[in-house]
Amino acid sequence: MTETTTNAIELKNISVHFNNGDQQIDAVKNVDLTIPRGDIYGIIGYSGAGKSTLVRVINLLQKPTAGTVIVNNQKIQQLKPVELRQARKKVSMIFQHFNLMKSRTVQGNVEYPLLGTKISKAERHAKALKLLKLVGLSEYADTYPGQLSGGQKQRVAIARALASDPEILISDEATSALDPKTTKSILELLKQLNRDLNLTIVLITHEMQVIKSICHNVAVMDAGKIIERGPVAKVFTEPQQKLTNDFVETSTNVKEAIERITSTIKISEFKANQELMYFNFIGNSTKQSVVSELSQKYSVDVNILFANIDQIDGENVGYMIAIITGDLAGFNEAIRQMKNEGVKTRILTDGTLERGDGQ
Numbered sequence: 001m002t003e004t005t006t007n008a009i010e011l012k013n014i015s016v017h018f019n020n021g022d023q024q025i026d027a028v029k030n031v032d033l034t035i036p037r038g039d040i041y042g043i044i045g046y047s048g049a050g051k052s053t054l055v056r057v058i059n060l061l062q063k064p065t066a067g068t069v070i071v072n073n074q075k076i077q078q079l080k081p082v083e084l085r086q087a088r089k090k091v092s093m094i095f096q097h098f099n100l101m102k103s104r105t106v107q108g109n110v111e112y113p114l115l116g117t118k119i120s121k122a123e124r125h126a127k128a129l130k131l132l133k134l135v136g137l138s139e140y141a142d143t144y145p146g147q148l149s150g151g152q153k154q155r156v157a158i159a160r161a162l163a164s165d166p167e168i169l170i171s172d173e174a175t176s177a178l179d180p181k182t183t184k185s186i187l188e189l190l191k192q193l194n195r196d197l198n199l200t201i202v203l204i205t206h207e208m209q210v211i212k213s214i215c216h217n218v219a220v221m222d223a224g225k226i227i228e229r230g231p232v233a234k235v236f237t238e239p240q241q242k243l244t245n246d247f248v249e250t251s252t253n254v255k256e257a258i259e260r261i262t263s264t265i266k267i268s269e270f271k272a273n274q275e276l277m278y279f280n281f282i283g284n285s286t287k288q289s290v291v292s293e294l295s296q297k298y299s300v301d302v303n304i305l306f307a308n309i310d311q312i313d314g315e316n317v318g319y320m321i322a323i324i325t326g327d328l329a330g331f332n333e334a335i336r337q338m339k340n341e342g343v344k345t346r347i348l349t350d351g352t353l354e355r356g357d358g359q
């Protein structure tokens with residue numbers, strides 16, 4: 001008997017090895033992963049990190065070499081084939097390339113998972129139409145996939161994935177082939193399904209932007225391991241690993257901004273009372289309050305070169321790069337005060353975020 005929990009998925013000490021001729025590939029190495037019911041959980045990593053292999057373990061599309069897979073409180077490796085078939089229906093997948101059948105209509109594609117089940121033809125039709133309405137494609141029932149845009153195809157794939165009334169939806173790079181606007185609309189749809197159907201969503205991506213827009217929690221994978229995990233707002237503002245930091249900086253444009261700024265201004269010509277600084281703040285601190293606090297309270301001058309505010313899992317997160325001019329005492333006091341208020345500061349002396357730490 002497995003203990004009953006509120007977790008949708010528990011992977012315990014999972015390893016997956018492939019044999020490629022003489023070579024063994026360790027695609028997943030001793031991974032533990034717990035995903036609460038109703039969560040939107042992101043898994044991010046570069047190509048080859050082992051993300052797809054790991055999520056395919058959830059419905060045993062990929063048998064793990066070692067470890068335990070618990071889905072909906074069932075140890076699914078112990079299920080009989082007929083029970084496993086039932087359990088698998090509760091876990092649906094969507095993919096980057098939609099995998100629709102060209103020769104069937106949109107409605108035919110959505111009905112496909114219901115063929116061979118006990119429900120009647122009329123019920124099947126009604127269910128497909130209801131799902132097409134849910135994904136905003138009612139008027140496309142008789143259309144063929146070839147006549148649809150990428151975003152519409154993904155909506156059909158989502159409707160088809162929902163046909164078996166799943167409790168878990170796995171999205172494997174489902175927005176990677178879509179433009180930014182369409183990506184946004186598909187992510188909005190996933191968010192809505194998570195909310196309205198209490199669908200647990202496991203979302204694989206290589207883009208932190210995607211994680212940021214809909215996930216509550218995130219795990220970062222590298223070379224078969226989870227190297228960092230936690231609530232998205234925390235991982236975003238306090239990345240512990242360099243790889244995580246790279247993903248964060250790329251998605252916030254901070255890295256690009258630093259490169260642009262340090263190539264256009266000459267830090268070597270700064271006066272003794274000038275610093276190039278990076279600020280990062282969550283929640284109520286705003287660009288205005290950071291700037292006004294610095295300039296009014298501590299008599300330092302702030303010349304903003306870059307500023308950006310992000311929404312991460314419902315929280316405001318701000319990033320700012322500025323040249324600060326002022327006397328040392330006021331400057332140090334300002335930094336101390338901001339640190340107390342949760343504003344992170346770094347001196348970008350050599351043009352990178354790695355060196356020079358005002359914290």
Ligand SMILES: Nc1ncnc2c1ncn2[C@@H]1O[C@H](COP(=O)(O)OP(=O)(O)OP(=O)(O)O)[C@@H](O)[C@H]1O
Nearest residue numbers: 018020025027045046047048049050051052053054
């Ligand atoms: N069936 C297989 N046989 C042999 N090696 C495999 C197999 N499936 C995956 N691999 C290898 O396992 C490693 C992890 O692959 P996986 O597809 O899980 O990574 P990923 O993070 O999902 O990357 P991508 O985003 O490119 O799909 C890679 O080195 C890959 O070549």
